[in-house]
Amino acid sequence: MRFLLVEDNASLAKAILDRLRLDGHVVDHAPDVQSAEDFAATTDYDLILLDIMLPDGDGRTFLKQHRDRQIETPVIVLTARSEVSDRVGVLDLGADDYITKPFDFSELEARCRAVLRRRGGGSSNERRFGNLRFDPMAGTLSVEDQTISLRNKELRLLEVFLSAPDRIFSKAKLVDRLFSYEEDVSENAIEVYVGRLRKHLVGSGVEIATVRGLGYRMSLQ
Incomplete structure (x- = not known):
């Protein structure tokens, strides 16, 4: 966040x-x-x-x-x-x-x-999407009964996508959500983090699709 x-x-x-x-x-x-x-x-x-x-x-x-x-x-x-x-x-x-x-x-x-x-609007930090169970404050992700270990930026990227499933996020918007003004990063960094997150989501029934010219969208397969 x-x-x-x-x-x-x-x-x-x-x-x-x-x-x-x-x-x-x-x-x-x-x-x-x-x-x-x-x-x-x-x-x-x-x-x-x-x-x-x-x-x-x-x-x-x-x-x-x-x-x-x-x-x-x-x-x-x-x-x-x-x-x-x-x-x-x-x-x-x-x-x-x-x-x-x-x-x-x-x-x-x-x-x-x-x-x-x-x-x-809830009493729990946990968010669910398909087979995913995600607690952004505890930093935990589970697919069915399997716990997946993610790095901080991967966790926060997943948090952004799950805040609005099926919404398209541009690379510029994701940079804004993941990095402070003190951090000098390019939009290419987003490609790296999206690639890493995709690997963790294999078999989960959830995908991050590339929308050509616009950005990325998380949705159920």
Whole structure:
């Protein structure tokens, strides 16, 4: 999944980035409100982690404007304020959850999973498609009773395809979903990851077809 982290504390931001990227997520980092607005204007995110006190403004203003534009991307607020009124305030502005600093990274990961489950309309992380059973948060893939081991980028590529079966994804779109702005990659990298994923799906009843001139589509055979 692709996350946006809005946090001006460099050491905390690095720790969060390292943890989430270790889980295979693509994470862009905005140290201030203006950068966050620039990122959000050009990229669709699965989740935003938002600090409140930022050097050029208040994260609550960003959140309110985000919701005023009818953007429904889940937002978890990172706040050092523990007063009930502050927590209620950000929830009323449209935050999906909050976590009080300092926090344990395992709790942050759990809150991310919970928010994404709720937005997905289910109580389980697992997704099913044909004979596939996929848990994007745990990073596990099973075909019937066989567990298949995938690398992080392969897992995230499968996650993108399963988010919209039968939809055509262009190479440019897949690059956007799999790589952060810090990573300099070409669309040829997508061909490599699609090729690897296809090999893992042999015998599963699921295929990734090339749609000439447009991109790739996952569907049942």
